[in-house]
Structures are given as C-alpha cells and as structure tokens.
Amino acid sequence: MTAASLRAAAAIPLVVARHAEESALLCNQRFFLAGSAHAKLHHLRRLDDRLAAHLDGLAVARDAGSRACDEALARAGRGEVFAAIVLALENRDLARLERLLAIAELLPEVRDAVALAGGWASGESLRGIAKDMLVSPHAFRRAVAIAACDFHMVDPGDALHAAVADTDTVLRAQALRAVGECGRADLAAACVGALQDGDPGCRFWAARSAVLLGERHKPVRALHDATLLPEAPHGTQALSLLFKLATPAQAAPLLAEMLDKPGHVRDAVRSAGTVGDTRLVPWLIAQMEEPAMSRLAGEAFSTITGLDLAWLDLERRPPEDIESGPGDSPEDDNVAMDEDDGLPWPDPAKIGDWWAANAHGFQPGERYFMGAVPSWAHCTGVLRNGYQRQRMAAAEYLCLLRPGSKLFPTSAPAWRQQRWLAQWPDE
Template sequence: MHLRTDIILNWGRYEEHLDEAAFQWGQWERTLTASDQLLLEAAEAEEQLLARLDALVLGGERVAIRLLEPALASDEPERLSTAVFTLLGGDWSKSADAVLTLVENATPTALEAVRRALEVLEPQTLPAWLPSLLDKAPPLQALALSAMGTHLIAPPAPLARWVTAKETSVATAALQAATRLRTRIEWPLLKQAISSHEPQTRDAALIAALLSGHTETWRICRDMVVARHPGQTLPLLLLSLGAGPSGSTLLSPLADEPQSRADAVWALGFNGYVTAAETCLKYLDDDNVAPLAAEAFSAITGLVLAKPFVEDKAESEDEASDEGNGTAPTIHRPPGTGLPRPSTDDIRGWWAKNQKQFNPAVRYLRGQPWTPAAFLQGLWAEPMRRRHVLALEATLRSQGAFQLQTQAFTRRQFIGLTSLREAPPTLTSRPLAEGLFS
C-alpha cells in the first residue's frame, strides 16, 4: 500500500518552521551587534533558531525538495540563508547541486546570503564543490576564499595569487583568509592593498599586515587618521587599541569634528586610559553621540549605566538601526542605537568624586586595571557588539594564535572560549604600538 506523503508529513508545520527560521535568522543577526545582549542571552535566543533549523533537516529529503529548494529563489536574504544552511546540513544527494546552481547564477545580495550560511555551517557539511569556485568568476572566487578562510581550509594555491586581484571582493576575501590561516603576506603586496580605495580591502590589509609583523602599519594608520581618509573606523580603533595613553591624543582631533566624532568616541571606549575617559565626558552634551560617549566612559571606568546616571528611555534598536538585512553586520561600525540617554550632570559628578582612584598611567577595563585575564573575561561578559573589537585585539595580542569568530553561532564560540579558559594564550600587556608614538 502506498501512503500519501502529504498525510505523513504535516506540510503546514514545516512551512511554519521555514517561515519562523527565516525570521529568527534575522533576529539572531541583530543580536550580534546588540548593546543590551550578553553572550548567554544571545545563546538562549539562538536556541529557538537552531530548533527550527533542526526541524527542517529532520523533515528529510521530501521537505528539502518541496520547501527548501524552492526557497533558494527567494529574494529575502534570511530565507535564502536558512535554505542553504539546511540543504547543506541535511547532506541530501541533490541538495548541494541545487545550491551550486544558485551560486553560479546568483545576484550579489544572494551570494552574500549564501556566504553567511557557509560561514556558520559545521565544517563537515561544507559542499565538496567549494574549492572549484576558485577557478570561476571573481564573485565566486571571493565566496570560496571567504568560506575556506573561515573554516581554516587552505586553498590549493598561495593566497598571494588572489591578494593582488583587481576585483576588490576577491582581494578582501584573500586578505581575511590570510589572517584566519596565519599566512604571512609580503609587504609590497600588503602596501598595495592598503592603498585601495575600497575600505573593506584596506581594512583587511591593515589587519593582515599587523599579523605579518609589519610594524610600519601603525604609522600608516596614524597617517590615515591625520589625513582624514574616508572610512576611518578601523584605523581609529587600531590606534586606540595599540597606541597606549597616546591613543586619546591621536583621536581627540577627530572627536572634535562632527563628521568623525562617532567613530572616534566609539574607538576611545576601547583605549582604557583616563585621558580617553575624560575625552568622552566632553561629548555627553552632544545629542548625536551622548549615549555612545556614556557607553565608552562606562567601558573604561566601570560606571554602571543605570539610574541615576541615565534617563528613563533608551533609544530603540528597532527604530534607529539600519541592520537586519539578513547578512552579517559590519562589526567595526560605531553603533549608536539601543543605548540609554545619559544623565550628564550625574555622570560628571560621579567622576569628580572618583577620578582620584584612577591612575593615568594604567589601562582600565570596566574600572579594573587591564590584565590579560580580565581582558579575556570580557569576551564572555561584554555586550555583544563590543566583543567584536575585543576579539580583534585578542587576535593582535596573540599574533593570530587565538581568533574568536564572534559572528559564529554561540555554540561554536563557547567551544573556543572554553579552550581559551583551559589553555589561555600568551598575551602581551604592553601597548601594541609601543615606542612608535610619543
């Protein structure tokens, strides 16, 4: 007797799983840059998404053919990422071919959604055709390099081959892969990439250059800031992280200029020195950056942003954010949403009473002297959107030995953090650019 599959499978239920998974995928992406979410809280929300994804995979090949493969035609990035993730995770005979057909004909937006799905897949479920994309059109090369770098898969040819690519997306992906794989790139190639007019390529080259041991990169960052190059968020962050007490001196002129103030204040929050905290205090009266300045001040001094130091209403993430398009957020952009409005007089009064407790020569994190142990604990305890920068600093301080993927599912992050706690890497406590700036 032949049983009807539409009776065996509750298709309405699986359609609900797909719809909810797509919605929760977007919600999950937003938690990665949330100002009010901690890692454990993000993990709880993530469990809802993973439950929907698991349900779709457990539906088997019939669900894949009837619901997931048609979803590959969706123009919604979240739905597309969901479909790619579940099709490849299910490891059904023709699903990988269906995804490949999509990839070979995809728009840039669709390719980004595919990239994001590949990034968070478990390594064993990556499609076998991934390396073959390196011989195809530049957008597909970029996709392959990005996914392979994320999963620590070395390409068959030296990365330098793609670092010099004319297509900036390919060069960017190759440079990011070099960072992940700890592949040293020669200075002439990096210098060429650093001069790119594409900020993403330049930023990837700056990080790869620092990990390749090219100390002149610090001076290039300073020169970029002094020259007011566009897209200065990462150079400002690097100077704030690396220049020690001199960081606030280098960044203060940018904070004085309205067009670069948000970038500079965001970066100052990672400097940790008294001079940076005092610079942030100056901008508590600027409605455009006041919440960001208070957050930065809090990150250094440990002042808890609760009553009486904040007003009643915080700016809404949903009202002010332009994220949530189903792709990974830009992790080094200065966020300004979801933060409470500071009570300026109360914060300044607190500082007047407590300033004497802080040594201008000491770096602080949440009011405690900066130590490698306290810093690594921040990867567990800091708000989600600040963790991206802390992870970058951990990568730089460990010379690439520890690289936490803060855009991965939290279950993978927990594995990395647990191993870090059990065998912490050697981290230098000195300023990364020590001796290069007076």
C-alpha cells in the same frame, strides 16, 4: 483517508513555510545582535538555538523544506539566502548549492549571509565540499570557501597564496581578510604589498591583516584613508583599529580634528572609548547630556571603566520624544536599526559622582579597556563574559598582544564559540 488526516496533511506545508519564514527572520535579527552592544554570548546562544530548531524543521521536511526555501527566495534577502544555503549544505545537494551560489554572486547585499551559512553548517556537511570549492575555477566559490574556513577557525592552506593576488576583487578582499584572521604570518608581506591595491576594500583588509600580523607603521595610512572615503564602508572598523594602535598622546590631535567636523562627533565619542585615556572621561560625561550622543558616550565610558551602567543603576529614563530604529510609517524610508538600540541611557549626575569617588584608581595617560590595561588574561575574560561589541574589541586586542594569533570569530554559532572558549588559554 480520514478528515483528520486530510487536515494534518494540508497543515504540513504551512508548518514548513513557517520554518522557512522564521529562519530568515531570525537570521536577520542575528546579524544585528552579533554586532550589538547589549547582547552577550548567552543571548546569542538563545537566538541560535531557536534558529537551529527552525533549520532542523526544514531539514526534516526534506523536499518540502527545499521547496519552502525556494519559494522564500522570491524575496532574495539575506535571511532567505542563508536558510536555503544551509539546507543545501546539510543535505549535500550540490546542484541546488550551485544554483544558490550563482544567485548570491549577483547580489552583493547577501554575501555576508552566504559566509554565515558556510560558517553555520557543520564540519561534516562541509567535508569535501569546501575542499573542492577552494580549488574551483570560479572566484566566487573560492571566496565563499575561504570565508567558511574563517568562520570555523580553519586555515584554508595553500589556497590563500594565489587568492591574495587574484584579479577578482571579491576573492582578493576575502583572502586578504582571512590572512590576518587566520594568523598567516607567511603572507604578511603580501598584505603590505596590497596596501597599494586599486580597490579600497582590498586596501582596508590588507591593512587590517598587516596590523594583526604585527606591522605597526605601513598600514596606518591605509587605515586612515579608509575613514575618509565617501560613506566609508569600513570606516568604523578602521577607526577602531587606528585608535587601538595610537597612544593617548597620538590620539589627542586626531580626536580634536574629528570634533572640528560636525559629522564626525559620534566617531570621536566612540573613539574616545577606544583610546581608553581617563582624561577623556569628563568630556564623555558632558556628552551624556546630549540625547543624540548620550548612549554612545555611556558605552565609551563603560569601555574604559568596565562598568555595567544598567546593573549598577547608573542609568536614567529615556528623554521624551526620542525615536530610534525603523519608523512605523509606510512612507518612512528609514529601515536601518539604531546602532544605540539596547544601550542604557546614562545618568550624567550619578556617573559624575561615581567618577569623583573612583577616578583615583585609574592612571591618567594609560590605556584602559574594560577597567584594566589590556592583557591576554583580561581580554580573554572579556571575550568570555562581555557584550558583543566588547568581545569584538577583546578579540582584536588578543591579536595585537600576540601578532599571528588567530582572530576569535565572535559571530560564529554560539555553541561553537562556547566549545572553543572552554579550551581557550587564559595566559
């Protein structure tokens, strides 16, 4: 073997390890981007194409790719688990898949990565595997299969009937979530019954699914309670759905109650955008003066009016000494991403002038979403062209407008979303 051949052979493990490292990193970035307020579908597509290229590199490397993923699993983060499971599915390596699912079952913090892996894998890769997992004696395997079906907009079929009443909390919660997202009106009564479930997560998903399937009264208490739990894991989602259901008149006392609690002012600002009543716009403009609330208030204003503040030059420079996102210091325990990161800093004076000139085009007391009263055609347009958080809201509105419709999965692989949207009905 020549010296050049030896150097090339030695470099291959480094290249494969880099594919594993980059796959994990991009997956973690994707979780943030898919729920962000500054990324559109084409931005997600660019990241997904990069991620797919690194996953392809692992697949082409065969055993070397699997070994690189195994070595990366020493960190056992979401990205590492995602890459390893996608590779196992694409290679149809059932023994490796079983080991990976056993690891993931013990790590609640990576379960969303397991679901994404099932949603990322091709239908061909899942053929037979998902079907067997849906009837597995292991509850976690069934939960993973249901989540994968959900990502692919595929109805899990009869598997949901038993799963919504299973004794395993993880499986039951996933099944209750899937009922609404798959539009399973035949299981609406099961969701209403689960509003009394002993697990708060199951109660939330049951309430959300019941609402998506057309129930407008019984789930409201469960949604409200979900916002009051310590740390409220589903609080933001519950508030968003509550305020989509409430009329502006019903929302007013709820917003006032939130403003009386200092820790809930951000929730009130966010919810004002969901309510969509233009009588709240002057208050939102006032909130734009406060650095901690400014970008969120700008997003709420955009949610109501449909304006792109950056595009229309209605933004300003960030205030000095503003810190966002994880700190650089090793002693800093804050590693969370700033949920306002990427949002424009609104200019209250410019926006005030715009509102003074254009407020007459909006009817006070009406609900506006992205500049118009929610309708199927309008929300479909937002689903195609909006930012991710706007697209998520549009997908929910479509189900509220036509209960029993499937919920469009705005975090599915971007190329699959684009294919679905090309066939999505405009009316």
